[in-house]
Amino acid sequence: MNKYSEVVGLPIICIDNGKLIGLVRNIVFNFKSRAVEAFIFEKTGLVNSRKVLLLKDVIRLGKDAVVIENENCTIPWKEAGKSLSLKNENILTGFRVFSRSGKEMGVVKDILFDCKTGLIEGVELSDSLFIDLINGRNILPLLGKVEFGEDIILVDNEAVEEMTNTGGGIRNKFFNNMFT
Numbered sequence: 001m002n003k004y005s006e007v008v009g010l011p012i013i014c015i016d017n018g019k020l021i022g023l024v025r026n027i028v029f030n031f032k033s034r035a036v037e038a039f040i041f042e043k044t045g046l047v048n049s050r051k052v053l054l055l056k057d058v059i060r061l062g063k064d065a066v067v068i069e070n071e072n073c074t075i076p077w078k079e080a081g082k083s084l085s086l087k088n089e090n091i092l093t094g095f096r097v098f099s100r101s102g103k104e105m106g107v108v109k110d111i112l113f114d115c116k117t118g119l120i121e122g123v124e125l126s127d128s129l130f131i132d133l134i135n136g137r138n139i140l141p142l143l144g145k146v147e148f149g150e151d152i153i154l155v156d157n158e159a160v161e162e163m164t165n166t167g168g169g170i171r172n173k174f175f176n177n178m179f180t
Contacts, residue, residue: 011066012024125137125163
């Protein structure tokens with residue numbers, strides 16, 4: 001499982017020549033397929049330029065780098081816009097999440113996805129900075145029917161029942177240290 005926040009900023013390296021070609025700047029999500037489509041990166045060199053790397057062309061998404069075969073699998077930004085859904089780069093962070101029963105679950109702060117399939121598996125939610133500090137954030141799996149609006153996500157009650165805490169927060173740190 002990969003996290004949006006951990007992938008943005010990773011270097012992209014070509015396996016054929018070991019060349020660093022750029023840094024991941026954003027990830028393009030396709031809301032209809034609920035999957036990652038591509039990575040947007042800034043090409044390194046004398047002139048920085050935006051390019052796109054399709055997920056299917058990634059050989060390995062490691063902890064420290066994205067590995068591809070060669071630079072030929074990248075697409076100039078202007079060409080990619082014709083075939084990909086690059087409207088506002090489809091950024092999910094900041095979306096508010098509601099259950100079908102009408103309860104607001106929080107705001108998306110991070111996205112969890114499977115690099116092999118591209119599927120968005122879940123989102124990390126924030127209630128507020130204060131609640132995050134005290135309790136940590138919640139992970140909401142995107143189970144069942146999920147609807148993406150212009151700035152909200154609507155999830156089944158089944159997903160809400162499967163929501164888990166990240167284990168962070170002052171409360172967990174304090175009580176875990178107190179009893180160990």
